[in-house]
Amino acid sequence: MGSQSFSDALGVDYGALAPLLIVLGGACVSVLLEAVLPRVRRRSVQLVFSLAVVVVALAAVIIRATSGAGDVVVLAGSLSVDAPGLFLWGTLLALAVPSVLMLADRSVEPGGVFVADPEALAEAQERVGAGSLRSTSSGLPSGTGTDTHGVVGRRGGAGPEPTTPPEMHTEIFPFVLFALGGMLAFSAANDLLTMFVALEVLSLPLYLLCGLARRRRLLSQEAAVKYFLLGAFASAFFLYGVALLYGYAGSVRLADIAASAAGPLRSDALLFAGLALLVVGLMFKASVGPFHTWTPDVYQGAPTPVTAFMAACTKVAAFGAILRVFTVAFGTTALEWRGVLWAVAIASMVIGTVLGITQTDLKRMVAYSSVAHAGFILIGCLAITPAGLSGTLFYLLAYGFTTIAILGLVSLVRSGDGEAGHLSGYAGLAQRSPVVAAALSFCLLALAGVPLTSGFTAKFAVFSAGLADGMAPLVIVGLVCSAIAAFFYLRVIVLMYFSDPAPDGPTVSLPGPMTTVAITLGVAVTLLLGVLPTAALEWAGAGTFLG
Amino acid sequence: MQGSAGLTAYVPLIVMFVLAGGFALFSVTAAPYIGPRRYNRAKLDTYECGIEPSPQPVVGGGRVPVAYYLTAMLFILFDIEMVFLYPFVINIDALGLFGLVEIVLFIGTVAFAYAYVWRRGGLDWT
């Protein structure tokens, strides 16, 4: 490593890297803000700052995409900023906007999901005499009062004064920014080591975010531990795969692996063993069945805004990486390994659909639905054609916004001790809150793939790409699974519209402006991409991976 | 047959894996049979690298204060970060200005984290 190569590296294309640098830099600054700001102002400043970071980064992506700047490989070949990569970045950042809004919301329950000390808050409200507020009766679900006090003690502070606003874990903002930075790097990584580092950067904050619900501590922490243990396991698989591929190709660069595979004949054992292990790690993050087992528990246990962020953004990042690995590193050998992944795609669609039918909790249902959708998306990934690429990218965009809207709506329906996750809580929702019921129905229809919603356009794009690439059996399985899945989406709509509400059933919180904006954004994009998808489709099909 | 030729390079590695695994298995199985069994108080204590936990937990049911682990964890974190300074120092001439900028950025991020830990009471013992 002479000085020459480093000065080359010094000539970094900052224009191409700007979104990533903005997000990661913003995350560091956000940590600093956390340190220096007084408690009362942290939330508002952090919220505005995080939003600004995301929006500026998004603007940087748009400027880059519209500037006509060519595809480049930057940072000594470790990141590739190309047209699909920019689309993935744009998708991730666009999805981050409603996610951040939902994370910061405090209107749905007192103090927000991440309130630091719900019990002290409840006491404070009682002292103020706000006995009529619902939260006072909510309490803690499992009597974990002493543990909570332990946390208070360590922080060295008593409960908040009645006059101060309830404290919340404002660390969620740097967490989200770090996770987002990891996702951006993950989907643009041009070598497997960068991809691994990005995988860890995006995963660790997510593990923590999952465990931060204070009102349902046990469920939330259980979800976090499960996610962490299985995630670490999957990371190990990924790393092992990287090692084998390095053994095969002598390089971790995606393009080098492809070149080795196309080169003189040598044993493919390492190549395919490496790919298999790599795929396990990637599929885990994308919650593709049969590597999905964490999904329902974590989706259910994590705070709903975190679930929304995970379900939308992690999927985009993971499938972005999968697309890149398949296309760039393994595109030349696709015919040899594709058969195995057919089985994975079919398993994912069937598992998600069949187990989805048996669910009685809406968030678990959404989780299994995401497994089924992962199978659909995988069809697009397996078609290593421009149509498959653009279809998959469009699918990710469409699915992300729909999911965020659904989970936002789910967070509004509340019974005494928190969200009314159970399906029975949705009986007669249309009579209590027609708007929420209508929006939820619309999003569920989008998941089912009814025309004029984004879900249909996306499915069409992916399935047509799959069929054009000779994957008729997969497409047929996909269609059958869509039909079966329609049953459980429809069941919720039936409950909401045609059943009578239980007298002691859940209430619908009036969302604050931030959740309202997030949900509206999700629903609007779902409709827009269903009716006028042209612009997004064109952007998604603007180019191919650089490799 | 080229494939097997490529793989022969790994034969020593596999032999080493087998040896290592065999040794581990042997040690674990053999220990209960041939090892002396003498119990003392220290063996029943919480494992703390051989050092007695300090301060000794008197109250609170004999539990070690959480702060101990937190501080230890923070120490390890910052300790590991500093490892990166060694290669920089050794190659400081070759890396030039670029290296300097990079290491300042690196120290900056670590400093941010340190500021956060400090301000949020991570270093307070009580």
Add this chain to the structure above:
Amino acid sequence: MSALVIVLVLLPLVGATVCGVLVKGGRDATARSAGFAVSLVELVLVAVIWGLFDPSAPTRFQGESSVEWIPAFGVSFALGLDGIALAMIALLAVLVPIVIAYTSFTRAAERFPDGPDGEPRGAGGFVALMLSLQGVLVALFAATDVFVFYVMFEVMLVPMYFIIGRFGGARRQYAAVKFFLYSFLGGLIMLGSVIGIYVASGTRLGAATFDWAELQRLAAQLPESTQIFLFLGFFAAFAIKAPLVPLHTWLPDAGAQAPIGGGVILVGVLDKVGVFGFLRYCLPLFPLASQTLAPLVLVLSVIGVLYGALLAAMQTDMKRFVSYTSIAHFGFIGLGIFAFSQQSVAGSALYMVNHGISTAMLFLVVGMLAARGGSTQIADYGGVGKIAPVLAGLFLVAGLTTLSLPGTNSFVSEFLVLLGSWPREPVYTVIATVGIIFAALYVLWVYQRTMTGPLRGEAVVGGGPGAATARALAGGPGFSDTVDTDPPDATRRARFGDLSGREIGVLAPLVLLIFLLGFFPQPVLDVINPAVSATMSEVGVADPVGPNGVAR
């Protein structure tokens, strides 16, 4: 004319929005009137287009318009009318105002299920859903782009789902979900074929497209094996929708649980999308497959004729009865289409219109009867003719057009189907003819059980729920205290209540059409025939019936 076609699609949708807003604002009555007015304007528009339609025009579609929609998929929002589509749109335009008038303005209109406030749901929401359904259906019939057709095919389920689910009978949820799932499943199978033909067009025509005319040109290049797969995808969706026999089980549930007005449009028009799909998509796009698989469809059709008729005769519920008669009629339509002769196909196309009118009539009369008796069970009625002669008379008219009595509209079409099918498919034709006898049996038997003979049945003389409704309608003291004394028929008549002027007004246009088309079907045939000829040439089968109507 292109502009008019677009207006034809948009007007009901705008009307539906206006109605919806009015209902939200609590102005149910205004919403109903506004909806009715919109549906009348739509009818006038259709009449104008019918006048402008030139049967001798050389092109298949008239009033074409096309707006690029999703260029990435080669999709345009393309509309255009051929004779069959126009006939279906006209049928819809006639039925919608009648349904709205029946639901909104007749006193005997059925009681909708209770809303959240414990009061029955107002009809305003129903009118809004009905108008939106009309807009979607018009776009579906007028679509000349397969993608647009598919989109509308799926979207039309949504308003119908809510019509059944919100305004239907006791088991409406079950029926609505069953309806939606069956149709959605069929639609997804069709989606497979839609994608398939799209991909095939990409490889064979150079640029992938959804344009119907382009895809029709593609038909000549597609090998038969491919055609068969694609055909089966479309066929599955249409066979569920039509419905052909093994796939029909959703229809009796949906038909019985739908509100009367919803049932009219469901069976009268929405199901026609299936047979319309055979004519517009299966035959021209996959001619070789259509010929190869015709025996399959013919067998299913003939089974449908007999099975539907037998089950219709066995029904105890009048709405289910109407649904099963429809299954039998759809069998005839299927037979006519896949017998591939000018006469039989034209007969089927005409049948699609006529069956809509007949079924609407039958459904509405049943609805009016049920509004008086409070029950749709056949066993609850008897001798109604004595106390409600006008109702009984119109029931008879509806029944006779259902059994295709000469002089009624259905006769012409059924006759054409059988006549045209005979030269090519004599065996199926003979078997189907047996269905005519069954039709006479089931219609007259129901009539005899409910309308003739002495007064009997819970709903007419008993103290059941029907009697209570009857009491309320008659405004006099209950039956239960007078039934033993056997009052004169005149008293009973006053209490059960014959049809009101408005109800007769609702039925009058249908009666008029039944006899008008029975004696003078030529105007409709003139519009239909060019499209039928075009379809025949696209299938590429020589017409077995000569120009003078004699078999070659």
